[in-house]
Amino acid sequence: MIDGRRVLAIVPARGGSKVVPRKNLRNICGKPLLALTIEAAQRSSLLDLVVVSSDDREILDIATASGVDTIWRPAELATDESPTIAAVLHALKERSAYNMVVLLQPTSPMRTTEDIDAAIRLAVESGAPACVSVCEASESPYWMFTLAGGRTLSPLLPGVTPTRRQDLPRVFRLNGAIFVADVRWLEQSEGFLSAQTVAYVMPVERSLDIDTEEDFESLARLLAQERGL
16 A cells, blocks of 8 residues: 555456467466566565456466455457456456555566555656556667668658767667556546556666567576576
């Protein structure tokens, strides 16, 4: 709880995955990928309830064994095409006694408990209806182009294209780790992004998004370095 507001954390974890089959259950350093996010959420001092939403019985069993709440997600909300916000809104209907919601995707395992709590505090202290985590982008859109007619360079962004790297403005990208919102606002907007959304900036090394086998290899290296192995 923060400032009198009850905070619900939702961890959406489908059983299916095309690129890396069953990736939420993939063993990493002796535990399933999903467990890294559950453990970070459980250590938070601001979350009143952590719930895992899934269409997969094994995932739900792991969540229950870890000591968190679970919600069975309907199959139509767990396809490759299903937007994550649909699962969030479904969970909010199942657990309705909360003022704020925090979406924690298990594919962002390097985010820390301190990151979670800092993003929640930023949302509350700024008075913004939502807060999302970002990191600095490695490639600048100011040096990106489309090809007109398949041949002619056309700047992706209008205006003068900087010619020196030091003249490029800092740009940021969503890293998928933390999404915070006022529940009533989210139910109306059906999305975390708006002109009022504030950004919680995370370092690149904690912004790894697991989507491929190479990402799992990177995660194993990062965790080994973190633990001094």
